[in-house]
Amino acid sequence: MTTLxxxxxxRSSANAAGVLAGRSPGVELDETGLGQxxxxxxxxxxxxxxxxxxxxxxxxxxxxxPPAIARQLVPTVQARLAAAAYRGGEGLAGMQARAxxxxxxxxxxxxxxxxxxxxxLACSHGDVIKSVLADxxxxxxxxxxxxxxxxxxxxxxxxxxxxxxxxxxxxLGGDLAGIVPPKPRRRRSTKRSSDAVVGGST
Numbered sequence: 001m002t003t004l005x006x007x008x009x010x011r012s013s014a015n016a017a018g019v020l021a022g023r024s025p026g027v028e029l030d031e032t033g034l035g036q037x038x039x040x041x042x043x044x045x046x047x048x049x050x051x052x053x054x055x056x057x058x059x060x061x062x063x064x065x066p067p068a069i070a071r072q073l074v075p076t077v078q079a080r081l082a083a084a085a086y087r088g089g090e091g092l093a094g095m096q097a098r099a100x101x102x103x104x105x106x107x108x109x110x111x112x113x114x115x116x117x118x119x120x121l122a123c124s125h126g127d128v129i130k131s132v133l134a135d136x137x138x139x140x141x142x143x144x145x146x147x148x149x150x151x152x153x154x155x156x157x158x159x160x161x162x163x164x165x166x167x168x169x170x171x172l173g174g175d176l177a178g179i180v181p182p183k184p185r186r187r188r189s190t191k192r193s194s195d196a197v198v199g200g201s202t
Contacts (some may be wrong), residue, residue, distance in 0.1 A: 001159040002107045003167075003181055005049070005121040006129045009063040010036035011151040029062045036152035037063045041070045043154065044121075046177050049073065050114040053106055054123040063152065064123045096131035096141055099124075103132055107159050117181045129155060136164040 010033030029037065044067050052068055054060045067073070103122065110120050126149045134144040136157045148170040149155065156168040156179045167179055 001116055001161060002111045003117070003119045003179060004103060004107060004157045004159060005044075005047075005119065005176075005179070006132060006155040006157065007040065007063065007121055007123045008126055008129055008149050008151055008153050009055075009057070009059040009123060010034065010040075012059040015151055026058075028058050033059070033151065034062070037066050040152060041066050043173075043176055046175075047180060048119055049121050050118040051106075051110055051120045052123070053120065055125060055128075057125070060123045060125070064121070067121075092127075092131065092141055092144075095128065096135060096144075099128050099131050100135045104159075117183070119180060126151075133157070133166065133169060136166050 010029045012027050012033055013030050014027045016030050016032070040063070049067075049071065052064050052073055054064050106120070106122070110118050114120075127144075129149045130144045130147045131141065133139075133147050133149070133155055134141055137147075139147075150170055150172060152172075154168060154171045154176065156166070156171075156176075158165040158167055158181070168176075
C-alpha cells in the first residue's frame with residue numbers, strides 16, 4: 001500500500017533526565033535533540049515524502065520542522081497521529097490498537113491521494129513506534145520492549161494489501177534512498193507484492 005518511515009523524536013529534556021514525559025507540557029528537544037533533527041534533513045534527502053504526520057507533542061513537532069521546511073512541506077504536516085501519547089489510564093494494548101489503526105488509516109488515505117507507492121513519515125514516541133513495529137513483525141505486545149528505538153532513529157515498514165514488511169528498525173545513520181519503492185513498469189500491476197521474494201532478497 002505505502003511505505004512508512006517511523007521517526008522517533010530527537011532527544012528531549014525528559015530523555016536526558018531519564019523521565020517518562022508522556023503528555024507533560026513544556027518538554028522540548030535539548031541541544032542534542034535539535035542537532036539530531038537537523039541531521040534528519042540530510043538523511044531524508046532524495047526521499048520523495050508525500051506527507052508528514054506527527055504527534056502533537058512539542059518535541060515531535062520540533063523534530064519534523066527542519067525536514068518539513070527544507071521540503072516546503074509545512075502545509076502538509078499534520079498533527080493528527082491519533083497514537084501520539086497515552087491518554088489517562090490507557091493500557092499498552094489500547095495504545096497499540098490506536099497506533100496501528102491510525103497508521104493504517106493514514107496509509108490508506110495517502111495511497112488514495114498520492115498512489116500506492118507513496119512514502120510518508122510519521123514522527124512519534126518510542127513506545128508508540130515499538131508497538132507499531134511489534135504489530136508489523138507479528139510479535140506479541142508482551143515482547144515489544146525487546147525492540148530498540150533510539151531518539152531520532154528511523155524504522156521503515158512497507159505496507160501491502162495483505163501484510164507489512166519491515167525494512168529497517170532503529171536505523172541511526174546512512175543513506176535511506178534504498179527504501180524508496182521502484183516505479184512500477186507499464187503493463188504490470190502497480191500493487192506491491194504481498195509475498196517476500198524467494199530467497200529473502202528484495
